Amino acid sequence: MSFQDVQTGGGARSSSSSYMASKSPSQAVAAGIFQINTAVAAFRRLVDAIGTAKDTPDHRLKLHNTRQRILQLVKETSAKLKALTEPDHDPTVNPSKKVEDAKLARDFQNTLQEFQKVQQLASERESTYSPAPPPPSLPTTSSGSDESLPQEKQRLLMEQRRQEVILLDNEIGFNEAMIDEREQGIREVEEQIGQVNEIFKDLAVLVHEQGVVIDDISSNIDASSVSTTQARGQLAKASKSVKPRTSWVSRKLLISRLLLDMKCLIFVVEILVMKCDLQR
Template identity: 75%
Template sequence: MSFQDVQNSGGRGKKASASPSQAVAAGIFQINTAVSTFRRLVDAIGTAKDTPDHRQKLHITRQRILELVKDTSAKLKALSESDHHINVNPSKQIEDAKLARDFQTTLQEFQKVQQLASERESTYMPSLPLAAATSAASASEEHLEPTSTRDQHRQPFLQEQKRQEVLLLDNEISFNEAIIEERELGIREIEEQIGQANEIFKDLAVLVHEQGVVIDDIHSNIDNSSAATTQARVQLAKASKGVKSRSSWVSANFSWFANNALNFDWLGIHTTHESFGIILY
């Protein structure tokens, strides 16, 4: 079963986990689905949807994909080792090699999206939550309102407003610092995850190469067997043609002797059909 078989079956991955090949195909399907979700999250970076919660979803999705990649890679490696046994069906080896190539293609797509995420996350800051942005804006507007010296009774209230404004600004600064620190941490995690994915990709490249050698050997054996079969058919056809030719020669000579028997009698030659003997009277 290839990755396309699992995809066309509607993603029935749990039912398809009965065999190692089906488990690998199901893993590839799950990774491909998660990468599509990851791409949508990456596309939203730098937009109004790019909030700290959005970055958290991005982080969780990336971690999930990496776990699936590691798990599927281990299963594929075990599957590849089992395919080197002598009694393995060649068609199964070819199908498993297709799975390896499907996994390689999916991992390449993940690497591209992951690199794009790294670039965008280092370029854009997540937006402030709506509540915090509204509070900060209200405090700024209140700060711009003119104060009347004649309303002395409002002074305590205005002082409290200023104190709240300072607290909001401090909170905003702390929030931005936390965001910056979290972003730097996220970038380091992304770089580490990219490194892990690259290592898996290198191992996978070796595995795909080995699978390709196995397939080449299988195809070579099939070609050699086909060539031998074709040669045998040619020889058999030649032999059959030779037998038919000799049979035709005997039949033709037999007919000639039979048709000319009367002429032999007229010449004084006695013939018999049993032995074509010649007797002179």
């Protein structure tokens, strides 16, 4: 049974544990491939939102969790496929079973290729865009010059400007945390690409042992393996570009904070001068 059989034959109609337990080994592999395809489609939607208004820290967390879930499904399905094809080494095995198992291997390989494409796109966008920080909430004040405000409103304005300094501190800290998080994310993606690359190699061995060639699956697997190696090189370049780009943002925020500190100092001096004039 191939993955297409599951799509048309209802192999994934129920996700209950009892139903899963009743599946044959080939059905279990096909169902695993179906689950991976579904998760990859959801992963692609999350990747498409990177760099948009939806790109928040929570969105990046969903992206990370979805990526981890896909990798876990890939590992589980790979193990099931190996167990399924193990008896095929016996020369007495029905040749039709070998053909069906080779079809499943092809479907699994195509699914991994699609995951690798989306994974590569995700790594490129994550290294280019930073998630938007939480929107600041500042107290509002009425318009007019500082000198004309009553003492209570002056205190409120001072508190507002103090909050602005705190928000700038938080934004600087947020960007510094994003530097660390993005570097860690790049390392995770690189590790996952390596793991999927190993699965590609296992698939190549499996197809060779099967002795069945369908749609030149072996050459496709070799091409996918090369693609993962190239992706790792691109991730290395992305890792080098993260620090300069994000550190420039931090420097810009630091300059903004210094300017705001100077404004606050000037504001305090103006209030003191105004009080001295009133006392005279």
